[in-house]
Amino acid sequence: MGLFVKKRTMWAVGILSIFLLVGSGCQTDEKRANEVKSGTYSATTKGFHADVGVEVTVDDKGKITELVADVGGETPELGGEAGPKVAKEIIEKQSLDIEAVSGASITSKAVVDATETALKESGMDTEKLKGKKQTAGENEEITTDIVVVGAGASGTAAAAAAIDGGAKVVMLEKTKDVGGISKFFAGGPFAVESHLQKEAGKEYDIKKEDVLQTLNDYAHYINYGPLTKAIVYKSGDTIEWMEKWGVDFHVNEETPQIAHQDDDMKWRLYHWYDLFSYEPTDKAAIDVVHEKLADAGLEVKFNTTAEKLLKDKEGNVIGVEATKEDGSKLTVHAKSVILGTGGFAGNPDMMEEYYNTDALGQWGEDGAGVKMAWDAGAAKWDTASSLLHGNGMVAPSKESDVTLSTSPFNQIVRSPLLWIDRGGNRYCNEEAVWDTALSSNAAYSVGGIYYIVVDKATLDSYTKGKPLVMDTAVGGPNMDKADFVELAEEGVKQGIITKGETVEELAKGLDVEKSTLQTTVEDYNTAVKTKEDAYGKSKDSLVYGVEEGPFYAVKMQISNLGTLGGVRVNDKLQATDENLKPISGLYVVGNDAAGFYGNNTAYPPYEGLATGFAWNSGRIAGEDASSRLKE
Numbered sequence: 263m264g265l266f267v268k269k270r271t272m273w274a275v276g277i278l279s280i281f282l283l284v285g286s287g288c289q290t291d292e293k294r295a296n297e298v299k300s301g302t303y304s305a306t307t308k309g310f311h312a313d314v315g316v317e318v319t320v321d322d323k324g325k326i327t328e329l330v331a332d333v334g335g336e337t338p339e340l341g342g343e344a345g346p347k348v349a350k351e352i353i354e355k356q357s358l359d360i361e362a363v364s365g366a367s368i369t370s371k372a373v374v375d376a377t378e379t380a381l382k383e384s385g386m387d388t389e390k391l392k393g394k395k396q397t398a399g400e401n402e403e404i405t406t407d408i409v410v411v412g413a414g415a416s417g418t419a420a421a422a423a424a425i426d427g428g429a430k431v432v433m434l435e436k437t438k439d440v441g442g443i444s445k446f447f448a449g450g451p452f453a454v455e456s457h458l459q460k461e462a463g464k465e466y467d468i469k470k471e472d473v474l475q476t477l478n479d480y481a482h483y484i485n486y487g488p489l490t491k492a493i494v495y496k497s498g499d500t501i502e503w504m505e506k507w508g509v510d511f512h513v514n515e516e517t518p519q520i521a522h523q524d525d526d527m528k529w530r531l532y533h534w535y536d537l538f539s540y541e542p543t544d545k546a547a548i549d550v551v552h553e554k555l556a557d558a559g560l561e562v563k564f565n566t567t568a569e570k571l572l573k574d575k576e577g578n579v580i581g582v583e584a585t586k587e588d589g590s591k592l593t594v595h596a597k598s599v600i601l602g603t604g605g606f607a608g609n610p611d612m613m614e615e616y617y618n619t620d621a622l623g624q625w626g627e628d629g630a631g632v633k634m635a636w637d638a639g640a641a642k643w644d645t646a647s648s649l650l651h652g653n654g655m656v657a658p659s660k661e662s663d664v665t666l667s668t669s670p671f672n673q674i675v676r677s678p679l680l681w682i683d684r685g686g687n688r689y690c691n692e693e694a695v696w697d698t699a700l701s702s703n704a705a706y707s708v709g710g711i712y713y714i715v716v717d718k719a720t721l722d723s724y725t726k727g728k729p730l731v732m733d734t735a736v737g738g739p740n741m742d743k744a745d746f747v748e749l750a751e752e753g754v755k756q757g758i759i760t761k762g763e764t765v766e767e768l769a770k771g772l773d774v775e776k777s778t779l780q781t782t783v784e785d786y787n788t789a790v791k792t793k794e795d796a797y798g799k800s801k802d803s804l805v806y807g808v809e810e811g812p813f814y815a816v817k818m819q820i821s822n823l824g825t826l827g828g829v830r831v832n833d834k835l836q837a838t839d840e841n842l843k844p845i846s847g848l849y850v851v852g853n854d855a856a857g858f859y860g861n862n863t864a865y866p867p868y869e870g871l872a873t874g875f876a877w878n879s880g881r882i883a884g885e886d887a888s889s890r891l892k893e
């Protein structure tokens with residue numbers, strides 16, 4: 263599994279604001295204007311990681327002329343980008359009826375809600391700005407064979423397989439585009455015994471039964487064996503099937519993950535899309551499939567959010583109810599519903615309930631599909647499985663510099679230096695940094711937050727270009743020359759790094775027991791001197807002790823790339839109840855489905871697993887649902 267994040271800081275922040283003059287042709291509601299007092303109003307509401315603030319200016323005609331959204335505390339790639347987009351749209355449309363930005367629905371909603379609160383201060387009737395009542399179109403009812411919810415990899419595969427099986431398919435997608443998170447980050451799926459591996463030579467000759475056994479072993483058999491088997495055994499053929507749908511792949515000749523290099527299974531299963539994109543606007547592999555799907559007759563209803571499953575008296579799922587962009591309802595009657603809505607990592611309440619910590623990142627959806635399936639009687643299962651992947655510096659405030667974590671200081675983050683938890687204790691062999699999954703799993707073991715502790719002498723060595731062997735995933739760290747003490751001091755100024763002239767002072771700054779931190783540091787220094795470490799760190803990484811003040815502690819946090827469970831399914835991806843009895847007519851795929859990993863949060867370090875699961879689970883569900891039409 264490779265990590266593909268944009269080469270910007272994960273957690274650093276900045277104020278993002280929009281100043282936009284509205285064109286003179288813009289309509290203003292006269293009635294609304296009469297009630298409005300011109301001026302600038304502000305309000306704050308809870309976002310995902312932090313409060314979201316707005317400052318909105320209205321003129322005496324009730325026109326919104328300026329809107330500044332402060333989303334500085336949100337994840338830059340998600341809420342940080344969504345905030346200005348939503349603010350711009352509010353001004354352009356003079357409306358609060360704004361579609362949430364995919365992957366950042368909480369921040370999007372926070373900007374809208376805060377704007378509404380601020381506008382109310384001006385005396386404006388904000389109900390009118392929501393506009394749904396005035397603009398709602400006709401409610402609509404349609405009938406099809408299979409309805410797929412979600413246009414990510416899992417939903418797309420389900421639709422393609424169902425069409426292959428001769429079914430008439432309608433797809434509902436809440437955003438205006440296809441692809442979901444599947445479109446622009448994941449490099450591609452894992453696959454076993456594909457034709458590409460056979461052509462690539464004997465190092466790629468890895469057997470299905472060995473992969474299945476390895477995954478079962480990794481999960482201690484807590485995974486649902488029949489499902490893991492079905493996915494692994496399907497995966498090789500899925501490559502050829504996807505090629506038929508227009509996707510080209512290649513297998514890697516090397517892996518950037520140091521910890522994977524001696525284990526073929528960890529990386530030689532990864533099948534990279536030839537057409538890969540870091541940006542949602544670029545064309546990616548999934549777009550090619552959708553072009554072919556459109557030719558094959560797939561109807562995608564965009565800006566349409568599925569909300570509720572329809573059931574008959576016997577408990578069979580017979581369709582889905584959705585809301586369209588204009589607020590009107592769409593009811594789709596179908597023989598089967600396939601839910602592929604991307605999990606619930608973007609739902610802070612669910613994350614807190616199932617993960618016992620709010621210290622995980624924000625990637626992911628709001629759990630709509632998972633909740634719909636539960637409401638329809640599907641069993642809750644494996645609710646704490648996640649794609650924990652990579653760690654980033656934590657920026658405490660909007661003043662923090664967005665560039666520190668992409669600066670050469672990232673070499674410190676990617677090195678096996680001393681890591682401590684919030685209690686001041688060391689907790690693992692820091693060489694876990696060479697595997698993006700394992701380093702996150704280790705960080706989860708201490709609640710998702712940890713500190714990297716270094717002294718000035720270590721920073722001086724990095725300045726001289728003498729780093730330890732570093733993690734090289736996602737292009738590796740910035741290797742430019744730099745003064746690391748200067749960078750650390752900058753981090754201290756911004757509140758990203760805690761500094762102490764002595765270990766005691768550092769302990770005070772971190773709010774940990776002085777004696778605990780002193781013992782941790784002494785033990786670590788002994789390990790460095792003797793080259794013997796109780797956690798098993800290798801001699802080559804036992805180079806830098808923590809001896810000479812000043813001392814620095816860099817606050818770090820896990821990045822969670824999505825939840826990987828929630829709804830119990832069988833090997834056909836049918837949702838099942840607690841007794842493993844299928845709920846007729848309901849399939850759950852991709853990040854919404856439980857059981858493949860059985861990971862209880864510890865994500866297995868095999869490249870391409872999650873994307874592979876998305877495509878293969880969708881394909882199996884689409885095949886099964888379409889085959890049942892003939893019954």
Ligand SMILES: Cc1cc2nc3c(=O)[nH]c(=O)nc-3n(C[C@H](O)[C@H](O)[C@H](O)COP(=O)(O)OP(=O)(O)OC[C@H]3O[C@@H](n4cnc5c(N)ncnc54)[C@H](O)[C@@H]3O)c2cc1C
Nearest residue numbers: 412414415416436442443444568604630852853870872873
């Ligand atoms: C940064 C990042 C890097 C990653 N890198 C890798 C990697 O290298 N290898 C790997 O294997 N995996 C990787 N993954 C994980 C992988 O991308 C996902 O597990 C997989 O793409 C999930 O696919 P999906 O179809 O389940 O969900 P998604 O792609 O999230 O699709 C869900 C779709 O459902 C729509 N939707 C949600 N709710 C509704 C609703 N109520 N009504 C209608 N539509 C709805 C959404 O808008 C979205 O389009 C990465 C993930 C991230 C975030």
